[in-house]
Amino acid sequence: MYIKHKVIIAGAGGIGRAAGLIMAEQPDFDCEIFIGDIQLDIAEEACQWIQKGASSLVNIESFEIKQDVVSEHMDYILKSADILLDCLPGSEAPKMAAFAKKYKLHYVNLTEYVDETNQILELAKDAETGFILQSGLAPGYVNILANHLYKDFVLQYGDQQVDHIAMKVGALTRITTNPHYYGFTWSPIGVATEYVKDAIVIRNGIKTTIPSLTETTDILIDGIHYEDDFTSGGAADLPDYFSGKVRNLDYKTIRYPGHYQWVKNQLAEIGSQPNPEIALLDKMKQVIPNVDEDLIVLYVGIIGKDVSGSIRIKERSLRIEPSFVGSHKLKAIQTTTAAPMLEAARMLLSGKYKGPMLQSQIDTQEFLSGSFVQMVFNQKKYRELV
CATH class of the missing domain: 3.40.50.720 (NAD(P)-binding Rossmann-like Domain)
Known part of the structure; x- marks a missing residue:
């Protein structure tokens, strides 16, 4: 019809x-x-x-x-x-x-x-x-993909021990320079805020909070060296949904090496004050440029053990660059945020859903196979290691 x-x-x-x-x-x-x-x-x-x-x-x-x-x-x-x-x-x-x-x-x-x-x-x-x-990129798409991979992991290996659900997203630039190693590709106040608010995680099966930027680690994706660290907001409702089901779960933001140390230095200079995000924003805007040519790097990993006790992992990574829609070239952050929202809209307009829904409640297969999501997050572009 x-x-x-x-x-x-x-x-x-x-x-x-x-x-x-x-x-x-x-x-x-x-x-x-x-x-x-x-x-x-x-x-x-x-x-x-x-x-x-x-x-x-x-x-x-x-x-x-x-x-x-x-x-x-x-x-x-x-x-x-x-x-x-x-x-x-x-x-x-x-x-x-x-x-x-x-x-x-x-x-x-x-x-x-x-x-x-x-x-x-x-x-x-x-x-x-x-x-x-919360139906954008992070929170949004990355949480639904994580839930989908978790289901795949359990189907293949069982749910006797899932040790870690890791979600990571970075809105980056193609080129960056010292000392900050960064360029604004989306809301500057959004960046500053996620750096100072607590992150919600699961540790040892229990939902808890961790201060942002307190665990900078290294990750290589397609041979490129990045850093990641805890930031607020990106986990959506998955810490509630997976509490008691998995040992650890967290969301981290991906950046180029050197950026997080620069931010920590700025926060140390700012010290304790009621609105540190405003002070951090001011320091960042003094030296960090706004950049139109962006890219999105995304990673999801599910780590656990099979029935024999062997460690198993399911991982997916994705790199998305600016693309033309019609005759306009859209930034990667635009397409990767708008497409999940539109896929959620399509699902609601089917008439099958009513009342409030968070990311853990979304049918992962229906969402990920939808044409809006496929247009941007084409499954053939995945780097998958099983």
């Missing part, structure tokens, strides 16, 4: 407009798009950008998201739509989720913010529509 979906994108920045263009270019997903922003001129510019980049005619309309009131135009759009994709800052998520519930829309967001996520989980408990939260 042919269905044309009406999709609201709230937030017309880099991820919102990428989501709009990817939808417009997906042949098996016919939709009408409403793209809104707190600043109307940004929404209008994004609308024109999507129309210019698409290879065929796009049914798209811009609108303004007012801070305190719902305009007549926005009310009309909310009443007309099927789903709301929330690409606004995480602080706005509860408000957008409340709109989705009131107007009986499905809802997908990206934010890793814990308090806002908990508010939405409570709000959506009795919702008639589906709410998929």
